[in-house]
Amino acid sequence: MVNAGSLGATWIAFACCLCFVITYDSGNVCCSHAADAKEYTEQDKQYWIKNGKEKVTEKVKYVNKRGVAKNIIMFLGDGMSLTTLTASRIYKGQMEKRSGENEYLSFEKFPFVGMSKTYCVDKQVADSACTATAYLSGVKTNYETIGISASVKLNDCPGSMAPENRTDSIADWSIAAGKAVGLVTTTRVTHASPAGVFAHSANRNWESDADLAKAANLTDVTHCEDIAKQLITRSPGIDIKVSICQCGYSNIDALILIFQKTSCIRFGKDKSAYVENKEQLLNVDPSKTDYLLGLFESMHMKYHLKADASKQPTLEEMTKKAIEILQKEENGFFLFVEGGLIDAGHHQTTARLALDETVELSKAVQQAVDMTSEDDTLIVVTSDHSHTMTMAGYPVRGNDILDLSGSLGSDKLPYTTLSYANGPENLQPDVNCARQDLSKVDKSNFF
Template sequence: MLRNTAAFALALTALGASANAQTADLPQAGSAWFADGKSVIDARLAQQPIAKRAKNVILFVADGMGVGTNFAIRVFDGQQKGMLGEENVLPYETFPNVALVKTYNINAQTPDSAPTAGAMNTGVKQRFNLINLGENAITKDCSTEADNALTTFGEIVHDMDKSVGIISTARLTHATPAAVYAKTAYRNWEDSAPEGCMDIASQLAAAMNSGLIDVALGGGRRHFLPKETTDPEGKTGRRKDGKDLVAEITAGGAQYVYDDETARAAKLDGTPLLGLFESSHMKYEYDRTGEPSLAEMTEMAITSLSTNANGYYLEIEGGRVDHANHAGNAFRTVTDGVAFAEAVAKAIEMTDEQETLIIVTADHEHSIAFNGYCGRGTPITGLCYGVDDQGVKHSDELVTADDGKPYPVIGYLNGPGSVLVKQEDGSYKGERPDLTQEQAMDPEYVQQALLPKSSESHSAEDVVAWAKGPYAHLLGGTIEQNVIFHIMMHAVTAE
């Protein structure tokens, strides 16, 4: 042992002082994996923190995209590009600063989107189902709102004469976008609230008319229109108070767009802009017709907000990643995830990292899981192929469980695809179906799950945050979710 250790030390010494000399004679030095690994270190050595005040801040939130969901998106995106998939790198995965983020709420191990988004917009953790209220506020208790209202990042930068924008593929009154402008004791008060409190849609109207919100693009038209009113798509509003908030907002000088045609005609010169592209949530990317993509809305917002010489804050949510996970439909989860990645790429293209801090993260993860042992390049939305011991790509043999049946790569711990089915006597029994690869890769396929639930649940595990731009180097390690606010805050106030 001593002789081998001494020989190893002498060998290392003989390799020379420089990194190149140390590695040049290693037998693995000719491998592409080795060269790629070294290039990562070289890039990190050359990386210099940008320690100057940020003019702009963009916060991307892929709702429901934790480590697992991001893995599925990465592989699917790569496979769509003709790769095996695992080696793919999403646009934000190139950012030099990365952290794990703890997502729990002050009263919940498994988080809700309202307080998680609120934590990122105020700097403090919050209570389940509340938006931007302090920890003494009580869910559904309207009387606790006034004394517990928190100041949002949007309000702070508005007072710095910056513009503020929101984009979401969900309803603009939904939890994550609402966290930019709303303060409420219950996230579901989207078009009505108890006496003495203001519903979320009315808060957005007030925010746009006061100049706090300059751009708001997403879904949720029904919450802005009276129940007697029919929108351009033939759907009726839900407001019982008779208010037409779209009319109120446009009367204040804002433009209103409701489909891809009117969106293309919008003036992006800084004139306030409201876009409500669906009665409820916007369409999944796979089903999208007649409305702009998340990347197109990102381009619209950045173009408009950039007319402010003082800069802007823009929160962009890929909201339907979450909804597809809830539905147990991995295909729409990953296709909306790719659309989210394309929006990040658009923002990178349109901004200067010397003046714009971009943070990409999620509010929470889902109970998604990945089966093994699958060979390289196995279709991420399909059934598990075996490992080929002599090649790189998977074998063409499906891997089977102990019941003799193949299984999908992606599953869920609970959800509508449960293998346990309710019987006439109220008990649950189940047997896994014998799937084909074609069936598993159908866009409508609902993944196999363990526990029966009509809607798959969030999970409590950490999510990731990636950052680039001014003071992005403050992001690192394992952090509480509310720290993201403090990074943004320092970036816009640093001397």
């Protein structure tokens, strides 16, 4: 363990060492107090020295909060790999008519960053189910299972029902501590990531009673409940105060439909609201609302770039409304917010959609930062797993991130800066099994 005093000393020592390194060839500017009136550019070495000094000073001056957070907001970028972050910050800048490379997503300015190992107990490559269990309960489990330990194999219904095999999520802990719980996602509410908040299932695909009926042909599901039913009949699902998500009408338990038609029947209380579109959501009065259910689409929400902005709320707007309602809680709250369509865009190998959804998540995070105080609220932004999107070639500074890299492959054909190692099949295969000449392809549709 490192105490606050030694930690501060460590930071100062690190800052001095770093300052020495970056200014070794600059006349020891760390010790200089003279104002430098000249405006340097990236072509000048002094520009980078000054930039380094400012970053070190910023870190040295930062005061780490040592108290206990009253509120916790956890943002999850589903499938948001490191390459996605790099490409998204460039995309963000280029959408604002800048080159993009030196941009920041809102959460890239946070004072601390860490890495996690995203494997399942039985798989090298993790899915959203085993990872949701890991980051929401602290327990790694098997591929495609939710809220249970790794002693339960995929499709083992009896094993998943044993209390000793069930994990407790942050939602459980929050409710036990007297805190309110909220859930916001751009996917259907029974999808793997949001289900990790409230469900226990030996198969992430057992989302509805219809899914369980199909599974009954392969395994014993006699005593299992589908994920939708757990949401509205079991704690912690039934205790969630703010749920802004998607219903999944075509693949959902009949009880969810009853839920949707009877306007928050599960609450059975005053000061509750049910909304189906952007206007209704924005018109919800937080001072008069303690319970909110928002269902906007029949399955996942539409991608931000493809949605009707007058009807579908943004992730930022949904996050804002959730915080407005939960901030009234005397004992604080836990809010889980998922940007789930980053993953969907990558699965379709549509980089433009994935990058745009990442920028939308960044906006939602900034909204949360603006509405809360670091004195009592902990905000964490993470991802559950990566994707196969890569960046390659040596495109010039400011090159369109969604265009050709400017380089040629060994086959003398151009290739894009971003590419995928797997995904949907090529709909226009070359008869000679050669690559397409991408210089002749409409990249606006390609991505």
